[in-house]
Amino acid sequence: MKMLLSPKSILLVLALTFFSLPTNAQFLKKLGKRAQKAAERTVERRVDQEASKKTDQALDSILEPGQKGQQTPPNPDNPSPQNQGGQNDGMGSTGNDSGNESGASGPKTIQVYSKFDYVPGDKPMFYDDFANDFIGDFPSKWNTNAGGEIVTLGDSSQKWLGLKSGYNIYYIPNAPQLPEDYTIEFDIATVGLDRNTSSTSRMVVMLSDDGKFGDGQNFAIVELPFCQYSPIGVTVRNRVNGKQEIRSTVKADLREEVLDYPHISIAVNKQRFRLWVNEVKYIDVPQLVANGAVLNTIKFHANNFKDGKELVFISNLKVAEGGVDLRRKLIAEGKISTNGILFDSGSANIKPESMGIIRQIYQVLQQDSSINLKIVGHTDSDGADDTNMKLSKSRAEAVKNALVSVYGVDGGRLSTDGKGELEPVTENSSPEGKAQNRRVEFIKQ
Numbered sequence: 001m002k003m004l005l006s007p008k009s010i011l012l013v014l015a016l017t018f019f020s021l022p023t024n025a026q027f028l029k030k031l032g033k034r035a036q037k038a039a040e041r042t043v044e045r046r047v048d049q050e051a052s053k054k055t056d057q058a059l060d061s062i063l064e065p066g067q068k069g070q071q072t073p074p075n076p077d078n079p080s081p082q083n084q085g086g087q088n089d090g091m092g093s094t095g096n097d098s099g100n101e102s103g104a105s106g107p108k109t110i111q112v113y114s115k116f117d118y119v120p121g122d123k124p125m126f127y128d129d130f131a132n133d134f135i136g137d138f139p140s141k142w143n144t145n146a147g148g149e150i151v152t153l154g155d156s157s158q159k160w161l162g163l164k165s166g167y168n169i170y171y172i173p174n175a176p177q178l179p180e181d182y183t184i185e186f187d188i189a190t191v192g193l194d195r196n197t198s199s200t201s202r203m204v205v206m207l208s209d210d211g212k213f214g215d216g217q218n219f220a221i222v223e224l225p226f227c228q229y230s231p232i233g234v235t236v237r238n239r240v241n242g243k244q245e246i247r248s249t250v251k252a253d254l255r256e257e258v259l260d261y262p263h264i265s266i267a268v269n270k271q272r273f274r275l276w277v278n279e280v281k282y283i284d285v286p287q288l289v290a291n292g293a294v295l296n297t298i299k300f301h302a303n304n305f306k307d308g309k310e311l312v313f314i315s316n317l318k319v320a321e322g323g324v325d326l327r328r329k330l331i332a333e334g335k336i337s338t339n340g341i342l343f344d345s346g347s348a349n350i351k352p353e354s355m356g357i358i359r360q361i362y363q364v365l366q367q368d369s370s371i372n373l374k375i376v377g378h379t380d381s382d383g384a385d386d387t388n389m390k391l392s393k394s395r396a397e398a399v400k401n402a403l404v405s406v407y408g409v410d411g412g413r414l415s416t417d418g419k420g421e422l423e424p425v426t427e428n429s430s431p432e433g434k435a436q437n438r439r440v441e442f443i444k445q
Contacts, residue, residue: 121320160313218293380434393418
């Protein structure tokens with residue numbers, strides 16, 4: 001006679017099995033399985049809640065053509081691996097990559113992302129998904145004063161850098177000199193968090209004028225909380241010429257988000273510092289960065305996690321120059337080019353986090369009814385010429401459809417074209433060059 005276990009009993013069995021595992025690899029894999037089940041339940045609830053919303057249905061039909069508004073929830077334990085060497089940017093290669101998910105979390109409703117106002121930089125400076133690093137090694141494009149290693153979680157091939165928790169332990173990507181205007185994006189994964197996780201458990205992202213492992217005379221810091229028993233809030237603080245000027249904690253409840261592979265977006269425009277967790281903006285401080293200070297180093301730091309039990313990981317770090325207001329640039333110059341509109345690999349399915357840029361284009365069209373736009377897609381040189389040409393045209397058309405279906409723009413004001421790989425802005429021999437060539441242009445007509 002077969003016995004049917006209740007969901008609680010299944011979770012208990014999984015937990016007992018998990019704690020009996022002898023190796024770290026098994027430890028991570030079982031946690032990944034447990035995270036999958038929890039995330040799948042979350043996805044089901046979200047789909048049920050949003051299925052009746054007409055705006056979502058229209059947007060879903062754009063992002064997943066032919067699905068009639070229904071999206072298949074991705075498996076959080078098996079996220080699609082990122083393309084190697086920066087291939088996760090908008091106009092991706094057509095046949096040599098293996099997926100383009102921007103994180104491992106379950107899908108958000110596109111209605112939410114239609115209000116997302118983050119605009120990524122349009123000139124890639126640094127990208128690392130650890131695709132070229134071996135499991136167990138420290139990543140080749142990073143530095144640290146403590147050690148660390150690349151791991152995978154569950155059955156996914158996505159690679160993550162595990163951060164050791166401790167005082168004054170830093171992880172520093174070998175990014176180039178930071179300009180005045182730039183954006184930073186990365187994904188977070190956690191395992192082992194529970195209601196006993198400390199209220200002081202946090203990840204610190206620091207911008208510093210010290211190139212090594214000190215704080216520096218000038219810095220800007222944001223602290224992301226991981227406590228599970230109480231909403232702690234997001235803290236920002238700075239140092240200007242050795243003295244603290246700002247320290248404040250913004251009310252925020254990120255307890256669910258930090259368990260569900262959150263995507264972090266940061267925009268720095270001279271002194272202004274903004275931060276989003278997924279589609280929600282939590283920080284917007286106009287003068288967090290010291291005036292005239294050269295904060296040229298990005299540092300990551302994890303503190304007050306229980307050793308061997310509570311683990312935090314990062315991946316898909318992207319640093320890009322730009323992130324300025326595209327609306328003013330389009331009106332003033334009559335043309336803009338952006339790498340920030342992202343698509344699934346080899347397809348014209350728009351990623352929902354691209355809506356920040358599309359929203360700004362809509363605002364320009366809304367403000368001036370006399371403006372008509374031509375939308376032009378471009379790819380890198382990977383893949384066949386004719387395939388790239390077709391793909392670039394399809395992606396331009398998908399952007400037009402988003403403006404029409406989501407924001408109600410008159411389709412007669414928009415025309416589309418695709419250039420494939422015919423008009424590169426730089427060489428295609430490096431990941432950075434390819435990332436710049438994958439782009440969408442908007443041209444006033």
